[in-house]
Amino acid sequence: MEEEKHMSFLEHLEELRWRLVRIAIAILLVSIVLWIFQEWIMETLFLSMRKPDFISFRWMCQLFGVCIEEIPVRMQSMTVSGQFSYALMMSFMGGIVLSFPYLFYQIWGFVKPGLKHNEKTVVKGIVFYVSVLFFIGIAFGYFVVAPLCIQFFGTYKISSQIENIFTVNSYMSTILSTVFYSGLLFLLPVVTYIFTRLGIITPAFLRKYRKHSIVGILIISAAITPPDLISQVIVSIPILLLYEISIFVAARVEKNMIKEQLSK
Numbered sequence: 001m002e003e004e005k006h007m008s009f010l011e012h013l014e015e016l017r018w019r020l021v022r023i024a025i026a027i028l029l030v031s032i033v034l035w036i037f038q039e040w041i042m043e044t045l046f047l048s049m050r051k052p053d054f055i056s057f058r059w060m061c062q063l064f065g066v067c068i069e070e071i072p073v074r075m076q077s078m079t080v081s082g083q084f085s086y087a088l089m090m091s092f093m094g095g096i097v098l099s100f101p102y103l104f105y106q107i108w109g110f111v112k113p114g115l116k117h118n119e120k121t122v123v124k125g126i127v128f129y130v131s132v133l134f135f136i137g138i139a140f141g142y143f144v145v146a147p148l149c150i151q152f153f154g155t156y157k158i159s160s161q162i163e164n165i166f167t168v169n170s171y172m173s174t175i176l177s178t179v180f181y182s183g184l185l186f187l188l189p190v191v192t193y194i195f196t197r198l199g200i201i202t203p204a205f206l207r208k209y210r211k212h213s214i215v216g217i218l219i220i221s222a223a224i225t226p227p228d229l230i231s232q233v234i235v236s237i238p239i240l241l242l243y244e245i246s247i248f249v250a251a252r253v254e255k256n257m258i259k260e261q262l263s264k
Contacts, residue, residue, distance in 0.1 A: 019106040026102050031095035038087045041094070045142075046175055047075070049150045056147040071154040074165045086172045093176050097138060097183070101131040126190070133186045141182025145235055146175045185239065192246035196253040203250040206243075213243055 034041060048054050052068045061067035077083045096103070105127050150171075154164055195201045206213075217239045 016110055019110050023099075023103050023106050026099040027092070027095040029095075030098045031091040034091040034094045034098075035087065038091065041090065042087075046090075046172065049147050049175070050154060054147060056143045057151070068151055069155075071151060072164060073150075073154040074163070075168060075171060076165055077168045079169070082168050086168050089176065090172065093180065097180070100134055100183075101127065104130055104134075130187065130190050133190065134183045137183035137186025138179055140186065140238060141179035142175075145182055146178045148235075149174055149178060186242060188239075188242045189246045189249050193249050193253055196250040197257070201250065203247055203254055206247045206250055210243075210247075214240065217243065 049056075050071045050073050051057075052070055054068075057068040079085075108127055153174075154166075157164070192201065192206070196203075217236055220239065
C-alpha cells in the first residue's frame with residue numbers, strides 16, 4: 001500500500017497503460033462473442049422493435065390502453081459496407097455496455113489509491129452502484145425510449161405517397177445512441193455525489209433550481225422522444241425521480257462532510 005502511494009509519474013503511466021489494455025481486451029472479447037451471434041441479436045433485439053408484439057408495445061397496450069398496430073417500415077442498406085459497418089458498431093457498443101462494470105472497476109482501481117481513507121470509506125461499493133444505475137438506464141432506453149422513437153417515426157407520414165424506408169445507418173444510430181445515452185443519464189446521482197464532495201453543488205442549490213430543472217427535464221424528454229404527451233410523460237417521470245434522488249444524495253453527503261469537519 002505504501003508503494004502505491006509513492007509511485008513515480010512513470011509508474012502511474014505504466015499502471016494506467018495496463019489498465020487500458022485490460023479494458024480493451026475485455027471489450028474485444030465481448031465484441032467477438034456478439035459478432036458471432038450478430039444475426040440473432042439484430043433480428044431479436046433490434047429489428048423486433050418494428051413489430052407490434054414487441055414487449056414494450058404489449059405493456060403499453062395492457063397498462064395504458066395504447067395499442068400499436070403494424071409499423072409500416074422497410075429496411076435497406078444504401079452503402080457497400082453499410083451492414084458490415086453497423087455489425088461492427090453493434091458488436092463494439094455491446095462490448096462496451098456489457099463489460100461496463102469491469103471497465104469502471106479498472107478506472108476506479110486507478111483513481112482509488114489517490115483518495116484519502118475517509119473518502120474511500122464513503123464511496124465504498126461505488127462500482128456496484130454505478131453499474132446498477134447504468135444498466136437500469138440501458139434497460140429504460142431499450143424498453144421505453146427507443147421503441148417510442150421507432151414507433152412514432154415509423155408510423156408518421158407527411159403524405160400517404162411517401163413510404164418509410166429506413167436505412168440501417170439511421171435505424172441503428174437512433175437505437176444505439178438513445179440506449180447508451182439513457183444509461184449515462186441514469187448516472188446523475190453519482191455525478192451529484194462527486195460534485196457535492198468537491199463543493200461544486202449543494203442540496204440547497206438543487207432545491208432552489210428544482211423548477212428550472214423540471215423545465216430542463218421536459219425539454220430533454222421532448223428532445224429524445226417523439227413529440228407526443230404520453231411519451232414525454234413516460235420518459236420524464238424516471239428523470240424527475242433521479243433528480244429527487246440526487247437531492248437526497250447531496251443532502252446525505254453534505255451532512256457527512258459536516259460531521260467529518262466537526263470531528264477534526
